[in-house]
Amino acid sequence: MPRGEEDRALDLDPRDWDAFAGLGHRALDDMVGFLRTVRDRAVWVEAPDDVRRQFDADLPVAGRDFADVLGDFDRLIKPYATGNTHPAFMGWVHGAGTPVGMIAEMLAAGLNANCGGRNHIGIEVERQVTRWMQRAFRFPDTAAGVFVTGTSMANFLALLVARNHALGDDVRSRGIVGGPQLVAYASKAAHGCIAQAMQLSGLGSDHLRLVACGADGAMRLADLEAAVAADRRRGLKPFLVVGTAGSVDIGAIDPLAQLAGFCRQSDLWFHVDGAFGALLAFSPTMRPRIAGIELADSIAFDFHKWAHVPYDAGFVLVRDGAAQRRTFASANGYLTRSDVGLAAGETWPCDLGPDLSRGFRALKTWFTLQVFGTEHLGNCMAQTCDLAKYLEGRLQAHPDFALSAPVALNIVCFSATGADADARNRRIVERLHVSGRAAPSITLLDGKAVIRCAIVNHRTTRGTIDRFVSDLEEVARDLP
Numbered sequence: 202m203p204r205g206e207e208d209r210a211l212d213l214d215p216r217d218w219d220a221f222a223g224l225g226h227r228a229l230d231d232m233v234g235f236l237r238t239v240r241d242r243a244v245w246v247e248a249p250d251d252v253r254r255q256f257d258a259d260l261p262v263a264g265r266d267f268a269d270v271l272g273d274f275d276r277l278i279k280p281y282a283t284g285n286t287h288p289a290f291m292g293w294v295h296g297a298g299t300p301v302g303m304i305a306e307m308l309a310a311g312l313n314a315n316c317g318g319r320n321h322i323g324i325e326v327e328r329q330v331t332r333w334m335q336r337a338f339r340f341p342d343t344a345a346g347v348f349v350t351g352t353s354m355a356n357f358l359a360l361l362v363a364r365n366h367a368l369g370d371d372v373r374s375r376g377i378v379g380g381p382q383l384v385a386y387a388s389k390a391a392h393g394c395i396a397q398a399m400q401l402s403g404l405g406s407d408h409l410r411l412v413a414c415g416a417d418g419a420m421r422l423a424d425l426e427a428a429v430a431a432d433r434r435r436g437l438k439p440f441l442v443v444g445t446a447g448s449v450d451i452g453a454i455d456p457l458a459q460l461a462g463f464c465r466q467s468d469l470w471f472h473v474d475g476a477f478g479a480l481l482a483f484s485p486t487m488r489p490r491i492a493g494i495e496l497a498d499s500i501a502f503d504f505h506k507w508a509h510v511p512y513d514a515g516f517v518l519v520r521d522g523a524a525q526r527r528t529f530a531s532a533n534g535y536l537t538r539s540d541v542g543l544a545a546g547e548t549w550p551c552d553l554g555p556d557l558s559r560g561f562r563a564l565k566t567w568f569t570l571q572v573f574g575t576e577h578l579g580n581c582m583a584q585t586c587d588l589a590k591y592l593e594g595r596l597q598a599h600p601d602f603a604l605s606a607p608v609a610l611n612i613v614c615f616s617a618t619g620a621d622a623d624a625r626n627r628r629i630v631e632r633l634h635v636s637g638r639a640a641p642s643i644t645l646l647d648g649k650a651v652i653r654c655a656i657v658n659h660r661t662t663r664g665t666i667d668r669f670v671s672d673l674e675e676v677a678r679d680l681p
């Protein structure tokens with residue numbers, strides 16, 4: 202053992218760096234190969250029982266060879282992933298990721314930066330992404346933003362900022378008991394995480410009014426106005442309107458500019474849940490569809506959906522950055538700031554949300570934006586909307602299927618025609634999944650189970666859609 206190395210007996214570094222690098226290079230090549238050939242594989246393969254059983258093994262007390270564990274990854278994990286990298290994956294609203302994002306994740310893991318705070322370059326990268334989002338949404342320089350897991354969390358944080366704004370910052374210590382009852386409003390098509398945010402905040406989902414939508418799935422302003430007036434008459438305190446830019450079921454967009462105007466007149470916080478739709482701001486052709494988003498008090502969205510940053514990369518942007526800071530920042534002795542050194546810097550990400558230990562989500566987002574640019578990303582989004590229109594056209598002309606909702610963006614909901622449509626739709630989707638040919642999902646519209654294709658993937662083409670329609674026909678034909 203070289204001198205001075207005696208106390209290295211326990212460190213977790215490789216004993217043979219060259220051998221480690223060889224394995225690392227092979228793992229990288231394998232994953233590049235995996236992504237390069239994604240179109241040739243099944244969308245999804247269910248992990249067989251004997252594979253699942255491998256995950257019942259005991260907590261390892263003694264370690265194993267890295268090469269063996271990599272072998273397990275290749276055999277037991279890699280073949281059975283979700284499938285959202287595949288062009289025929291159209292279920293839920295999943296981003297596809299990119300090879301660039303994969304490398305950025307690896308680089309971030311190498312640095313192992315804790316981006317809760319402190320004076321290091323990771324915080325600077327996150328600040329730059331925040332400034333870029335200020336520009337993208339025409340928010341002022343005083344706006345603040347922070348990465349979170351996803352839009353569910355981003356909506357929750359925005360709701361807390363709005364709650365503090367309505368009740369005063371001392372609600373943090375005083376609590377909400379004894380204060381006026383706050384009421385929030387969103388459309389009936391709003392994502393379930395808005396009701397959940399009301400529950401988690403202590404305001405209660407009974408105090409979320411779900412406002413009716415028109416035939417296009419967008420919130421009806423007149424109904425919102427009536428609901429707010431009725432609550433005021435009852436002595437309740439309306440505080441928040443959540444507009445949706447891209448509803449989860451059908452991709453509908455609420456009348457954002459009108460909602461913003463109403464909120465301004467009525468002294469209400471206007472938040473936009475733009476989980477996937479907000480980043481249409483990158484597309485010159487689609488951007489007009491979300492006009493009014495720039496008037497919001499806060500916006501929640503995901504880089505991991507339509508911008509294809511690898512999971513996870515949610516973001517919340519708040520116009521009044523000071524209000525966001527007042528909602529979350531705490532003076533803790535162990536986080537004391539200094540003028541210089543590693544503890545310098547005024548606002549740290551941990552002052553803008555509840556997370557203290559945080560990974561470097563900003564890096565994979567920064568790489569994605571740098572390498573592709575907003576124009577290319579925006580064009581990919583617009584292309585998926587064109588493909589949705591193409592699929593809509595194919596289904597409109599089809600005798601065995603009927604559209605179930607208007608196609609506003611990139612989501613097509615449709616149903617088998619004839620008797621037993623609900624059960625047939627479910628069976629069709631199950632069989633497509635199990636065959637590995639395509640992965641749409643099921644949603645319920647007016648209580649009816651319909652097939653839902655959310656076309657998000659940058660790899661999806663017209664050829665994918667044509668194959669999907671023939672697979673659909675074949676599977677439907679073979680149903681008993």
Ligand SMILES: Cc1ncc(COP(=O)(O)O)c(C=O)c1O
Pocket residue numbers: 293294350351352353354392394445447448449474475476477503515
């Ligand atoms: C409109 C909308 N809001 C919120 C969410 C939740 O986002 P996340 O899954 O990133 O928490 C989604 C997810 O698809 C969504 O479509």
